[in-house]
Amino acid sequence: xxxxxxxxxxxxxxxxxxxxxxxxxxxxxxxRAQDKGAPRKLRILVLGGTGFLGPALVRAAQAKxxxxxxFNRNKHNTDLFPDVKRLKGDRDPKKNEGLKELETxxxxxxxxxxxxxxxxxxxxxxxxxxxVGHYVFVSSISAYANTEKxxxxxxxxxxxxxxxxxxxxxxxxANYGPLKALCEQAAERAFPGRCTNIRPGYIVGPGxxxxxxxxxxxxxxxxxxxxxxxxxxxPVQVIDVRDLGEWMVRVAETKTFGVFNACGxxxxxxxxxxxxxxxxxxxxxxxxxxxxxxxxxKQEGLDLTIWSAYEGKSKGDHSVSxxxxxKAGLTFRPIADTIKDTLAWLHALPxxxxxxxxxxxxxxxxxxxxxxAKTEPDLAKRLEQRTGMSLEKEAEVLKAFRAK
Numbered sequence: 001x002x003x004x005x006x007x008x009x010x011x012x013x014x015x016x017x018x019x020x021x022x023x024x025x026x027x028x029x030x031x032r033a034q035d036k037g038a039p040r041k042l043r044i045l046v047l048g049g050t051g052f053l054g055p056a057l058v059r060a061a062q063a064k065x066x067x068x069x070x071f072n073r074n075k076h077n078t079d080l081f082p083d084v085k086r087l088k089g090d091r092d093p094k095k096n097e098g099l100k101e102l103e104t105x106x107x108x109x110x111x112x113x114x115x116x117x118x119x120x121x122x123x124x125x126x127x128x129x130x131x132v133g134h135y136v137f138v139s140s141i142s143a144y145a146n147t148e149k150x151x152x153x154x155x156x157x158x159x160x161x162x163x164x165x166x167x168x169x170x171x172x173x174a175n176y177g178p179l180k181a182l183c184e185q186a187a188e189r190a191f192p193g194r195c196t197n198i199r200p201g202y203i204v205g206p207g208x209x210x211x212x213x214x215x216x217x218x219x220x221x222x223x224x225x226x227x228x229x230x231x232x233x234x235p236v237q238v239i240d241v242r243d244l245g246e247w248m249v250r251v252a253e254t255k256t257f258g259v260f261n262a263c264g265x266x267x268x269x270x271x272x273x274x275x276x277x278x279x280x281x282x283x284x285x286x287x288x289x290x291x292x293x294x295x296x297x298k299q300e301g302l303d304l305t306i307w308s309a310y311e312g313k314s315k316g317d318h319s320v321s322x323x324x325x326x327k328a329g330l331t332f333r334p335i336a337d338t339i340k341d342t343l344a345w346l347h348a349l350p351x352x353x354x355x356x357x358x359x360x361x362x363x364x365x366x367x368x369x370x371x372x373a374k375t376e377p378d379l380a381k382r383l384e385q386r387t388g389m390s391l392e393k394e395a396e397v398l399k400a401f402r403a404k
């Protein structure tokens with residue numbers, strides 16, 4: 001299928017894109033916001049839509065009455081959204097049906113929330129560029145070359161990679177950020193002036209199977225003596241998946257183009273405040289033992305998920321500027337609401353879905369899961385790659401901390 005000739009979408013958006021470019025010098029660096037009136041019903045295409053961010057995005061769009069189409073392999077959470085139109089395929093054009101189902105159709109906006117390799121983002125964006133008005137790509141603050149500086153905004157340099165064709169994340173996910181940066185560039189090439197690249201930090205909340213944030217309120221809820229990393233004043237940036245999904249829909253409704261750090265909350269949040277909120281939610285008198293970063297750096301085998309030392313090369317990890325996104329309408333619910341809803345979601349999970357959290361199972365449940373894992377490879381993998389410290393490891397570190 002050829003898209004070399006101008007289409008209705010090309011002509012319709014040409015004047016808007018040109019106007020946006022002409023006004024760039026007069027507007028804040030990353031903000032391109034147009035058509036601020038009451039939102040009309042949009043035709044929305046979502047690449048993915050059934051993982052973690054995808055469902056939150058779909059629900060937010062449904063709540064606003066927009067028309068949705070999902071494109072995915074139809075292998076994950078297939079029971080979700082039975083009334084939403086689905087197109088089956090693979091975003092890798094070399095696999096299975098590839099992008100065949102996307103060769104026809106027009107949409108006002110495409111949300112790409114599952115792009116990790118530039119070849120694949122380029123394939124979908126190039127295929128859709130004449131039939132989609134606005135391309136929204138979900139990137140990551142990992143795209144930046146480093147986060148040593150506090151308050152870093154969207155103008156900071158992104159990471160580089162020697163081989164742009166590599167399609168694995170490499171040791172320690174070293175390739176992840178630079179590949180995301182290349183994906184952004186692929187989306188912008190296909191949709192110049194009509195692209196929004198969103199760089200979230202840690203996305204958290206109900207449905208987060210990574211359990212990266214969930215570990216902390218879940219551990220607090222267990223009570224007793226708990227290791228708290230760093231200092232109570234150390235910053236932490238997280239964004240509730242529902243807040244991100246709602247804002248992405250707003251970005252589409254207002255045709256807001258540019259690059260945005262989607263980190264939360266609006267004002268500085270500290271680890272001490274996270275644990276204070278956990279106490280209010282759980283009503284537990286958990287005793288926090290604050291262990292300094294220097295001591296933690298010397299310990300082996302720790303999984304202090306999402307925490308970063310507030311010093312040195314990681315000082316800016318949780319201090320990225322979100323001013324542009326807030327100006328573009330990004331809002332945040334209280335952290336206590338996120339904690340409450342996340343714990344409620346966790347408790348409702350069956351035991352074979354709680355296995356990914358190191359403290360997510362009772363001794364009896366763990367024994368059953370361990371037995372099942374002998375014949376269920378996927379379960380065995382989740383059991384092996386559990387998130388967060390075990391209670392035994394935590395006790396070992398606290399003992400060493402007292403004896404130092």
